[in-house]
Amino acid sequence: MKExxxxxxxxxxxxxxxxxxxxILEYNGKEKExxxxxxxxxxxxxxxxxxxxxxxxxxxxxxxxxISDSTYVVKAINEWLDGWIKxxxxxxxxxxxxxxxxxxxxxxxxxxxxxxxxxxxxxAGHEHNERCDILARTFxxxxxxxxxxxx
Numbered sequence: 001m002k003e004x005x006x007x008x009x010x011x012x013x014x015x016x017x018x019x020x021x022x023x024i025l026e027y028n029g030k031e032k033e034x035x036x037x038x039x040x041x042x043x044x045x046x047x048x049x050x051x052x053x054x055x056x057x058x059x060x061x062x063x064x065x066x067i068s069d070s071t072y073v074v075k076a077i078n079e080w081l082d083g084w085i086k087x088x089x090x091x092x093x094x095x096x097x098x099x100x101x102x103x104x105x106x107x108x109x110x111x112x113x114x115x116x117x118x119x120x121x122x123x124a125g126h127e128h129n130e131r132c133d134i135l136a137r138t139f140x141x142x143x144x145x146x147x148x149x150x151x
Contacts, residue, residue, distance in 0.1 A: 003063040006054040009132035010046025011140045018143035021050030022135025024128050035135040047073045048102045055109040063114045069122030077117040
C-alpha cells in the first residue's frame with residue numbers, strides 16, 4: 001500500500017463567510033496541490049473539506065497521513081468519530097454533531113484508506129502547512145473580491 005502525506009488547511013473570512021481550503025498530496029517526492037472554496041462557510045467546514053477533497057483525489061487505497069493544524073479535524077478523526085457514530089451522531093453532551101453531512105462524506109471517502117491524523121501548530125513555519133494556508137486564504141480572498149464586485 002502506498003503511503004501518502006495529505007497536508008490540509010482551511011480559511012474563512014468571517015465565520016461564516018467566504019472560505020477556502022488548500023491541500024497538498026505528497027508521495028515519493030512528488031507533490032500535487034488542490035484548492036477550492038465556498039461563498040458562505042465556516043473555518044471548520046473548510047478544514048474538513050480540504051481533507052475530503054484530498055482523499056477523493058487518491059486513485060487507490062493508501063495509508064494516508066493527514067497533517068493539519070485543525071484540532072477539530074484531527075481530534076474528530078482520532079478520538080471522536082467512533083463515539084459520534086455509536087451515539088447516533090450526538091457528541092459527548094448529547095447535542096447533534098456539527099457538519100454531519102461532511103463527516104458522513106469523510107467516512108465514505110476514507111473507508112478504503114488507512115488514516116493516521118497528526119496535528120501541527122499553524123503559522124509556525126511548517127512548510128506544507130504554510131503553503132496550504134496560502135492556497136486556502138487566497139481562494140477565500142478571491143471569492144470575497146468577486147462577491148464585492150457583484151454587489
